[in-house]
Amino acid sequence: MKAQDIQNVVCVGGGTIGASWATYYLWKGLNVTIQDINEEALARAKTLIDSNLDFLVEKDIITTEVSNDAKERAVYTVDMEKAFTNAQFVQESAYESYEVKQKIVSEVDKYAPKAIYASSSSGLLISEIQKFSQYPERCIIAHPFNPPHLIPLVEIVKGKKTSDEFVSVAYDFFKSIDKEPIILHKEVPGHVANRISMAVWREATDLVLNGVCSVKDVDRAVCYGPGLRYALMGPHLIYELANPDGxxxxxxxxxxxxxxxLEDMKDWKKIPENAETIINEGLQDEMKNISPQELMAWRDDKLIEILKQVGKL
Ligand SMILES: NC(=O)c1ccc[n+]([C@@H]2O[C@H](COP(=O)([O-])OP(=O)(O)OC[C@H]3O[C@@H](n4cnc5c(N)ncnc54)[C@H](O)[C@@H]3O)[C@@H](O)[C@H]2O)c1
Incomplete structure (x- = not known):
C-alpha cells in the first residue's frame, strides 16, 4: 500500500479523541466512517465533529464550503462490517483497555485485513494488541496530542511484529496530511511526549510540595520562561543555543x-498522596477569576495563533 492511495479512513470510537481525529481527516478531504458502540455514542460523536468543524470555520481556518463538504462525507455507523469494508486506514480511539482494543483488532481482521490498524492509545503496548491479529505486521500506535484536529504531533510506535513497510506508509500518510509524525525505535510506556510532560509535572509538583513556590508561580515560571521557547524548539536545540560552543x-x-x-530533584515513582489536595488548593487560587470553560476557549484561541506563527495552520 502507498500513502497516497489512502482515501478511506475509519475512526473507531467517536469520543474526545476519535471525534477530533475524524474532524481532522474530514478537513483533509478523506472519506471518514465513524464507528461506535451504539446510536447514542454516534450522536455524541456527530455533535462533537460538527462543532469542531464549526469552530474551524468561526476561526477562519476553513471555509463554510469545506466544512459542509466535510460534514457530507462523514458516515456514522455501529455496524462493523459496513464500517470496515473498503477501509484503508483504521484509527482506533476506543477505551484505553487491552481487552477492548484486542477485540477491535480481531474485528478489523475480518473485514479489512489489509488496512493499517493505528491505535491512539496513550499508554498501552501495540505488541500486546497485535497478538490478537492475524495480520500483526500492519498494527501500529499512532498517538495524537489532544485535540488531534489542532495539535500536529503524532507518535508512531511499532510493536514486535509490525513491519517497517507499514510504519513507513503511516509516516508518509501523516506527512501528506500536514501532521508532524515521529517514529519511536522501541516501545516504552507513555511514548515520548507524555513522558516529557510527566517529568515536567513531577518537578512542578515537587517544587510546590517542597514549599519552594506556589502552584500559580510554578505555572507562570513554565509559561513565561521555557514554555515560550518550547513552542519553537525542543530542549536539545535550546541547550545547543545556550553557549557559543553549543x-x-x-x-x-x-x-x-x-x-x-539533578542530585536535589526528586525521582518519585508514584504520585505522593498529598499531591492531589495541595495542588488542587493552589489551582483554586490560580483559577479564582476564570472558569475552566473560559480558560479552554482562551487556550484554543491562542493555540491557533501559535500554530499560525509556526506555519502549522
Ligand atoms: N483524552 C486524551 O487526552 C487522549 C489523548 C491521546 C490519546 N488518547 C487515547 O485515545 C483513546 C480514546 O480516549 P478518549 O479520551 O477519546 O476516550 P472517550 O471515553 O472520550 O471515547 C471513547 C469512545 O470509544 C467508544 N468505544 C468504546 N468501546 C468501543 C468499541 N468496542 N468499539 C467502538 N467504539 C468503542 C466509546 O463509546 C466512546 O465514544 C484512548 O486509547 C486514549 O488513551 C486520549
Whole structure:
C-alpha cells in the first residue's frame, strides 16, 4: 500500500479523541466512517465533529464550503462490517483497555485485513494488541496530542511484529496530511511526549510540595520562561543555543551546576498522596477569576495563533 492511495479512513470510537481525529481527516478531504458502540455514542460523536468543524470555520481556518463538504462525507455507523469494508486506514480511539482494543483488532481482521490498524492509545503496548491479529505486521500506535484536529504531533510506535513497510506508509500518510509524525525505535510506556510532560509535572509538583513556590508561580515560571521557547524548539536545540560552543559548551560550563540540581530533584515513582489536595488548593487560587470553560476557549484561541506563527495552520 502507498500513502497516497489512502482515501478511506475509519475512526473507531467517536469520543474526545476519535471525534477530533475524524474532524481532522474530514478537513483533509478523506472519506471518514465513524464507528461506535451504539446510536447514542454516534450522536455524541456527530455533535462533537460538527462543532469542531464549526469552530474551524468561526476561526477562519476553513471555509463554510469545506466544512459542509466535510460534514457530507462523514458516515456514522455501529455496524462493523459496513464500517470496515473498503477501509484503508483504521484509527482506533476506543477505551484505553487491552481487552477492548484486542477485540477491535480481531474485528478489523475480518473485514479489512489489509488496512493499517493505528491505535491512539496513550499508554498501552501495540505488541500486546497485535497478538490478537492475524495480520500483526500492519498494527501500529499512532498517538495524537489532544485535540488531534489542532495539535500536529503524532507518535508512531511499532510493536514486535509490525513491519517497517507499514510504519513507513503511516509516516508518509501523516506527512501528506500536514501532521508532524515521529517514529519511536522501541516501545516504552507513555511514548515520548507524555513522558516529557510527566517529568515536567513531577518537578512542578515537587517544587510546590517542597514549599519552594506556589502552584500559580510554578505555572507562570513554565509559561513565561521555557514554555515560550518550547513552542519553537525542543530542549536539545535550546541547550545547543545556550553557549557559543553549543550543547558541549553548555554541559562543560553548566554541567557541575546541573548535576547539583539533578542530585536535589526528586525521582518519585508514584504520585505522593498529598499531591492531589495541595495542588488542587493552589489551582483554586490560580483559577479564582476564570472558569475552566473560559480558560479552554482562551487556550484554543491562542493555540491557533501559535500554530499560525509556526506555519502549522
Ligand atoms: N483524552 C486524551 O487526552 C487522549 C489523548 C491521546 C490519546 N488518547 C487515547 O485515545 C483513546 C480514546 O480516549 P478518549 O479520551 O477519546 O476516550 P472517550 O471515553 O472520550 O471515547 C471513547 C469512545 O470509544 C467508544 N468505544 C468504546 N468501546 C468501543 C468499541 N468496542 N468499539 C467502538 N467504539 C468503542 C466509546 O463509546 C466512546 O465514544 C484512548 O486509547 C486514549 O488513551 C486520549
Amino acid at each position: 550543547i558541549i559548551g553548555t554541559i562543560h560550563h553548566l554541567g557541575p551546576s546541573m548535576n547539583s540540581w
